Amino acid sequence: MATAVRRKDPQIRWCYPIWCHHHGAKMRVSQFDQQNRILTISGSAARVTIRKASLVYRDVEGWFVDWKVIQLSPYRVGARGRSQFNDEDLAAAFGLSENSGKFGDWLIEQFGADSAEQGKYIRWRNFLNIPCPGTGQDGDPNVSIHLDDEIRNAVQQLLS
Numbered sequence: 068m069a070t071a072v073r074r075k076d077p078q079i080r081w082c083y084p085i086w087c088h089h090h091g092a093k094m095r096v097s098q099f100d101q102q103n104r105i106l107t108i109s110g111s112a113a114r115v116t117i118r119k120a121s122l123v124y125r126d127v128e129g130w131f132v133d134w135k136v137i138q139l140s141p142y143r144v145g146a147r148g149r150s151q152f153n154d155e156d157l158a159a160a161f162g163l164s165e166n167s168g169k170f171g172d173w174l175i176e177q178f179g180a181d182s183a184e185q186g187k188y189i190r191w192r193n194f195l196n197i198p199c200p201g202t203g204q205d206g207d208p209n210v211s212i213h214l215d216d217e218i219r220n221a222v223q224q225l226l227s
Contacts, residue, residue: 086200118210156187
């Protein structure tokens with residue numbers, strides 16, 4: 068069960084949280100299929116795909132959030148992963164609610180955020196990292212997304 072948490076401002080570098088990479092500003096909705104419940108958000112070096120988990124594996128609840136970061140393009144060196152979100156996690160991650168997950172409080176206390184859940188996301192205002200905070204520098208194994216109305220609206224439509 069998600070809970071409202073005490074928010075804490077993160078340390079800021081160049082108007083971004085220190086844990087957020089500036090390439091997050093390049094992330095845009097690149098595919099949205101409401102009927103098949105798939106949303107892809109991508110930029111030049113990263114991609115996040117959100118899909119209804121039951122469409123991947125029958126009887127699985129929630130959403131699969133897959134991410135991929137390419138750090139060295141010619142050799143496709145990078146990181147990828149998958150987390151499972153419930154509806155509350157997805158709404159909070161994308162700024163549609165201010166709730167946090169069961170294990171998000173320590174991330175907020177340690178790194179500063181409005182909402183977080185361990186192993187899934189951390190968000191402060193319009194700055195989102197999946198699945199965790201980073202250094203904000205090249206080489207992090209996570210994706211930063213600067214949320215805009217198009218991204219929020221697409222996630223809202225997935226959840227409706």
